[in-house]
Amino acid sequence: MNRPTDDQLLAFLDGTLDREERERLLDRIENDPALARELRLAAMGYAGAEPMRTATADRPTLPRMTPRLVSRWWIPAAVAATLLLAIPTTLRLSSVSSSPEPWTPEGAMAAIMPASLPTKPEGGFVLVLQGRWPDASTVGADEQQRRAREYWAWAANLSNRSVLMAAGDLVWDPGERLGPTGTPIAVSVEIVESPDFIVGMFALRVTTVEDALAIARECPHLRYGGSVSVRQVGQGFLTTHLAGS
Amino acid sequence: MNDGSPLIDRAVRGEPEALERLVASQRRAAFRVARAVLGEPDAAEDIAQDTVVRLTAALPGFTGDTELDRWVYRVTLNLCRDHLRRRKRRARDIPIDRAEAVPELMTESLPERAVDLERAGAAVAEAMAALSSEQREILRLRFVAGLPYADIARVTSTPQGTIASRVFRALKRLGQILDPRHLEVLE
Incomplete structure (x- = not known):
C-alpha cells in the first residue's frame, strides 16, 4: 500500500473511514514508525483543537430562525x-x-x-x-x-x-x-x-x-x-x- | 447456540458465547485504533476495555454490524482524545520524568478541574498563536465553525485535497507544540 493520503489520515482521525479502509491504514501504520508518529502528532493536535468548538459553540448563529431569542454573537x-x-x-x-x-x-x-x-x-x-x-x-x-x-x-x-x-x-x-x-x-x-x-x-x-x-x-x-x-x-x-x- | 443469525443479534438476545465473541472482536478493533492514535499499548488496552464496557451497556440499541463498528471506532477515538487532553494537562503540572507515575484518573475537585481546563484552554490558545495565520484560519474554519472540508474548500476557493493536507499539517504542528514531550522545550 502506498503512503495514505492526508485526506485518509484526516478521515481516520475524524472517525469517518469505513472498516476496510481503516484496516488497511492501520496495517500500514503498524509497519511504518514515521507515519505512526505523524498520526500521533496530528491526533494530539486534534485533541487540542476539538474543544475550541465547544468553547465557542454559542457564537455563530446567523440568521436566527427562532423569534425572540436574544442574539449572543458579537x-x-x-x-x-x-x-x-x-x-x-x-x-x-x-x-x-x-x-x-x-x-x-x-x-x-x-x-x-x-x-x-x-x-x-x-x-x-x-x-x-x-x-x-x-x-x-x-x-x-x-x-x-x-x-x-x-x-x-x-x-x-x-x-x-x-x-x-x-x-x-x-x-x-x-x-x-x-x-x-x-x-x-x-x-x-x-x-x-x-x-x-x-x-x-x-x-x-x-x-x-x-x-x-x-x-x-x-x-x-x-x-x-x-x-x-x-x-x-x-x-x-x-x-x-x-x-x- | 448458533442459529445462523448475525452475531450482534445473538449477543443482544443474551447468548453468552455470542456476547463474548462480539466483545473480543470489538475490543481488538478498539485496541488497534487506540494504539495507532496513542502509541502506548498500556493506555490503548485501558481504552479498549473502557470502550467495550460502554458497548455492552449500549448493545441493545444496535441493529447491525456496520453501525456497531462505526460506534466502537468513534467512541474509541473520543476516549483517545480525552486521554491525550488529560496527558497534556498532567504534563504541564508534573515534571516530565514523573508524568508516567501519575494515576490515569486524577481525583480532582471541581474547582481544581475548572482551573485545569482553563489552563488547558490557555495552552491551546498559546499553541494556536504559534501557528501561521493560514494554519490558524483553517483550523478555526474546521474546529470553531465546524465546516466540512468541502465547505472550507468553497469558502477559501481551494481544492478539497489541498484543504485536507493543510488541516493535517496544521494539526501536526499543533500536536508538536502541545505534545508533552515538547513541553519542556516550551516552558
Whole structure:
C-alpha cells in the first residue's frame, strides 16, 4: 500500500473511514514508525483543537430562525454597528475641525471627541443583510445549522483578513421602534416579512465600494434568497476614533 | 447456540458465547485504533476495555454490524482524545520524568478541574498563536465553525485535497507544540 493520503489520515482521525479502509491504514501504520508518529502528532493536535468548538459553540448563529431569542454573537460590536447606522450624516467628523457652534450637533460631537482625532479618518462600509430566507418556515434544523455555519465561515474569513470591524445578527422579530417624541410605533407583520427587513449587519474596514461589493457578493445571504445593501460610513467609524484615543 | 443469525443479534438476545465473541472482536478493533492514535499499548488496552464496557451497556440499541463498528471506532477515538487532553494537562503540572507515575484518573475537585481546563484552554490558545495565520484560519474554519472540508474548500476557493493536507499539517504542528514531550522545550 502506498503512503495514505492526508485526506485518509484526516478521515481516520475524524472517525469517518469505513472498516476496510481503516484496516488497511492501520496495517500500514503498524509497519511504518514515521507515519505512526505523524498520526500521533496530528491526533494530539486534534485533541487540542476539538474543544475550541465547544468553547465557542454559542457564537455563530446567523440568521436566527427562532423569534425572540436574544442574539449572543458579537452583541457589543453589533450595538456599536447599530449606533453607527443611526448617526446622521450631519454628525460627520469632517465638521469637527471647523469650530462649530456649541449648540449644533457638530458642536455636541466635538465636545465628546478627543482633540487628537486624525484629520483624515479611516473610511468604512457597512453591509446590511435584508430579508428572511424565503424557505425559512420549511427548512430543517440541520439545514439551518449548516447555513449558519456558512455565514460564520464567511465572517471568520473576513475577520482573519482583518477586514471585519464589527458584526451581528438580529433577531427576527421587529423589536421596538420609537417615534420622534419617544412614542412607540407599531411594526406590522408585513414589515417583518418584507424583503427589506434588516436581519444582520457587518461593519467593514475597506476603503472602496468595489472592495465592499466584492465582499458582499460572497455573502451566503445572497444564496438563500436575501439581499445585501452596501452603505458607506461617512468618513469613518466612530469606534475607530474612540479606540485610538 | 448458533442459529445462523448475525452475531450482534445473538449477543443482544443474551447468548453468552455470542456476547463474548462480539466483545473480543470489538475490543481488538478498539485496541488497534487506540494504539495507532496513542502509541502506548498500556493506555490503548485501558481504552479498549473502557470502550467495550460502554458497548455492552449500549448493545441493545444496535441493529447491525456496520453501525456497531462505526460506534466502537468513534467512541474509541473520543476516549483517545480525552486521554491525550488529560496527558497534556498532567504534563504541564508534573515534571516530565514523573508524568508516567501519575494515576490515569486524577481525583480532582471541581474547582481544581475548572482551573485545569482553563489552563488547558490557555495552552491551546498559546499553541494556536504559534501557528501561521493560514494554519490558524483553517483550523478555526474546521474546529470553531465546524465546516466540512468541502465547505472550507468553497469558502477559501481551494481544492478539497489541498484543504485536507493543510488541516493535517496544521494539526501536526499543533500536536508538536502541545505534545508533552515538547513541553519542556516550551516552558
